[in-house]
Every structure is written in structure tokens, then in C-alpha cells.
Amino acid sequence: MAAASFHIELDQQGRPHVRLLGQWSLRSVENDFAALKTSLAPYFADPFASWDLQQVEQLDTAAAAVLWAGWGARLDDHRISLTDQQRAIFDMLANLDTSIRIRRQPDLIGPVANLGKLIVEFVSHLRDFTQLLGLLFLEILYVIRRPREFPLREFSANIYKSGVTALPISALLGFMIGVALSYLMSKQLRAFGADIFIVNILGLGIIRELGPMLMAVLIAGRSGSAMTAQIGVMRVTEEIDALTTMGISRILRVVLPKVLGLTLIAPLLVLWTSAWSLTGGALSANIELGISFRFFFEYLPTVVDPVNLTLSLIKGLLFGFVVTLIACHFGLRVKPNTESLSVSTTSSVVTAITAVILIDAQFAILTRGIGV
């Protein structure tokens, strides 16, 4: 098995005669058709060159296609001598329909069209989301009328998966952020001799703002992405369709337990995260400013209005609900391919965190007169 090669002879008039030798096929692993094409290029361009393929040991379609393209997609019978078998290969290549490749030329309306598509996409998201919200509401009404249909097992499984197993990580995160915040602020406060205000700042900041926010980011990254991926895979593997054929509503069985489970557990997670954050803050304040734990926690309720705690719990409920609903929404939109799954999971987390921050800003403006 000799690799593909060629031999050039010049006739009396100086016209090249190209003789191809060896195995012109991909099976001969030494062949590099890109290099062969480059070295043959001057002869492809020469209208007087003649070609002889009679001595080629084996010609496959790949090599034939390279030669065919070199000859300008036509066979010139006077210049090219072939065996019958080779001619059949070229005839077959000539008859292929390659019109499919003519696509995507740079067009001017591209950017405008893309903007339009983006808007249409956004509207379709909005419509689907609203529809999901409506369906969820109807399912809740249905469950109220028939409490026996409530998916209790899925509900408690979700509480465990998104709530209980999130406890260690949210405690660690809250604690470390509490320590860092308190440490930085105590340095500033000490410069003004306003040590005692560390309790006010940490109390208000953590309970009203940081606790719910931290919790929301954490569950969006942890549970939200998992939910989108899970529902997405269930769509890819047609499990959702299987549920429907059993007469089981996918909203009732898949979406509702997730939404209710996380919405219920979110305020508790807010409490938990805030508590650890305050503990971290108190530790740092104790080390840096010498404020005792006892004093910190006794002084806290007198400077931070308890209504802040209520606000924080309401925020927790709201954030939990929004994150889960967005996760389910993106999960249900997954198309049955791997690309769509990864895009949806990413969008789910990004959208959830963005939505939570927007809602938080709105909430801060609406409740600006309460508790501060």
C-alpha cells in the first residue's frame, strides 16, 4: 500500500502530463489531501495539463472529490484518462445535489432581524411564564377542593432536598460573610468612636437585606439549577409525557411540590442564614471591639425594629417562590437536545438572580417608611 503521489512529465510542447500513483484514499493513513491539493494546484490551474489516473491503485470518494474540485467540477475527456471504475465514481459525484450548502450569506438586515427575534423570544417567555403562573393557580384551587390529591411525598422530598441539605452550606456562607462585614466595619466605626453602632448596622443590614439576598442567591444556584436540569432531563427522556399519559397533571406533580416546598422552606432558610451571619458578626465584633455576645444579642432587639424580621420573612417567601417558578419555567422550555439543556440551566440561574435583585430593589422602595 503506497501512499498517494504523482509524477510530472513534460511533452514536446512543454505541456505537463500528470500521472497519479499509489493509493488515493483515506485508508492510506500517510495521505494528506490538503498538501496534495496545494502541490497539484499549478496543474489544476493549467488548462493544457493532461491527467492520467490509470495507475492509481485505489481511488475513494474523498480523493475523487478533491480532484473533482481541483478540476473545476467537470471532467474534460480529452485531458483526463480514467478507468471505467473511476469514471463511475466521478459520475456519481457529479450527480450529487449539493445545493444545500448555499446558505447564510452576510445580510444587512441581520442585526434588525436578531433584535426582532429577541423581542419575540422575550414575549414568548413572558407568555409561557404567565401561563405557568395561571396553571399553577388553577392547580392550587383544585388541590384545595381535593386535598387527597396533594403530592405529599414529592412535597416533603423537595423540602428535604432544597431545604435540609442546604443548611450546612448556608450556615457556612452566612457566618463567613458576617465575620467579614463586621471586621471591616468595626475598623471604620472605631475611628469615630462609634463602636456600639456595629449592632445597629449589622442587625439592620443582615436581617433586612443580606439574609434574604444570600438565601435567594444560594437557592437559585443550588436548587434552581437542579430543578431546571431535572425537569429538562425529564422532558428529554419523555418522562413528563409519560406522566401526562397516566392522566397525571405535570403541573400538579412536578411543578407544584417544588414551588410550594421551596416557598415554605425559604423563610426558614432566611432565618437560619441571618442567624449564622449575626453570630459571625458578633464574633468579629467581640474580637475587634470587645463587645460581649450577651450585650450584642440583648441590645439587638432594642435597636432593630422587630418589623424588620417580618419584612425579611416576607422577602424570603417571595424570593423562594420566584426562584422556583423561574427554574420550573426554564425547565419546561428545554428542547430535547443537550445544547438546549445547558442554555436553559444557565438562563434559569441568571434570570432568577436578576429577578430577585429587581424585586428586592422594588421592595426596598415600597417599604422605605417601615422599620428604619
Added chain:
Amino acid sequence: MTMQLGQQDVICEARQVWTMFDDNVIHQSLNLQVRTGQIVALVGGSGSGKTTLLRHIVGLTTPTRGEIFLFGENLHQIERLKQKRLMNRMGMLFQQGALFSALSVYDNIAFPLRELKQFDEETICRLVMHKLALVELEPKHAMLLPAQLSGGMIKRVGLARALALEPELLVLDEPTAGLDPDRSKKFVDLIKQLKHTLGLTVLFVTHDLDTLVQMADRVAVLADRQIVADCTLDGLGMIDHPFVNNFFHDINSRLERAQ
């Protein structure tokens, strides 16, 4: 049939292969040779390690002990570039097609051609359309995504992709699983015809006796952790082994019908 069998004629070979998952022995000093130009079926009961052996042969896994030779080389002992080139001489069709779900049919078939970095897009297009025509799909199917294809079409596209680099050895894992009898007959005919026109050697695993009888020249029976028979279909009758006897009894009626 005393043919001169040079080293060239053996396209792939398993030599003294042992496979163990923990303490569970799957293959015990197993030997198998596949010669150029044959269509060899690998059969055996469920869990007998057929697919595992196939995965060893194509280099996806390594046996616990023993060696696998593909085109006379041990895949795991040669350098990377050579390994890649050697792999290109073999095409594999997976049971579920294993098409890249984010790419269209066209891009799936063009993928190995583009990886080779030897062809321009115009040539690739011509080659892709040729492979589509080979597996009897129409040009209009080229822009579909794998999710839009039926089971039979997925197999055809998988086959077209496996054939993209004009391989010498075609390895098929359950080629007709999930196809209805009519389609599976057509698919078998297609493979036989391709084998003829492209000069392929085919190694396949199957559960389906009809596929086996229609397609195989030779059959290798995997039972008791070894190849207990490696012969033509008719030759199975001569072998005294409980699994083979049972098996031959099942295919005998089909053989008679085929004749």
C-alpha cells in the same frame, strides 16, 4: 480451506483477554480473530460481555489482562497521532446512534471530515451528500436535527457518519435494535450492500436472530466467558456446547427458510 493467512488478513484480534469487574470475571483468556472481508456476528446471552468485548476492540475500554490488536497494533501502546489515524480506519455505529444532538445531520456527518483538516467546505459538502446518498437518505434531510429523526433514520445517519472516513472496519452495536422487522431487513440489506461496494469488514453484536441469519458470514459465540464457537452459521451444528446447541436449534429453522 487451507488459505494462506498472513498477518495482514487479521483486521482485529483479541488475545488472551481477561476482563474483571471487581471479582466478577466477564472474559477469561478469551481469543478472537476477525479477518478482512468477513461479516462477523458476536452473539451470546444477556450479560455475557458481548458489548464489553466490542468496547475493548474499539478502544473505549482496556481489558484487565491480555491484548487487543486493531490493524495489527495495540491501540493503547502507540502514540497519540498514530492512534487517532488508526481509529479513523474504523467506524462505529452505536446502539442509540450517538449523534451529536446539537448538530444537524449535515454537521454530524461532516464532523469527522472537518476533524481531518484536509478538505475545504466545498469538498466536504460533496462528500457529505455522497454519504447521505449511500445510506439512502435525501438531501432535504441534511438540515434536520437528530431530535427530529425517526429511529430508523438515526441509525442511517449514524451509519453515514461511521462511513464518512471510508473505514475498513465497521463495528455495529445492535444495528437493528428498535427497528421494526421491515426496516431492520432494509437496514441489513443496506449494510450488506455497502460491505460489498466499499469492501468493508463488519463486526457486529446482535440479539436478533433474523438479523444474524440475514447478515452474518461467520458467527462467534460468547458463552462461559470465552468464545466457544467461531465458524459459519452451518458449522454451529457441529459444536457440542449447551448454549450453542440451543442457539443452533433456534436459528436452524430460519436458516432453512432462508435457503
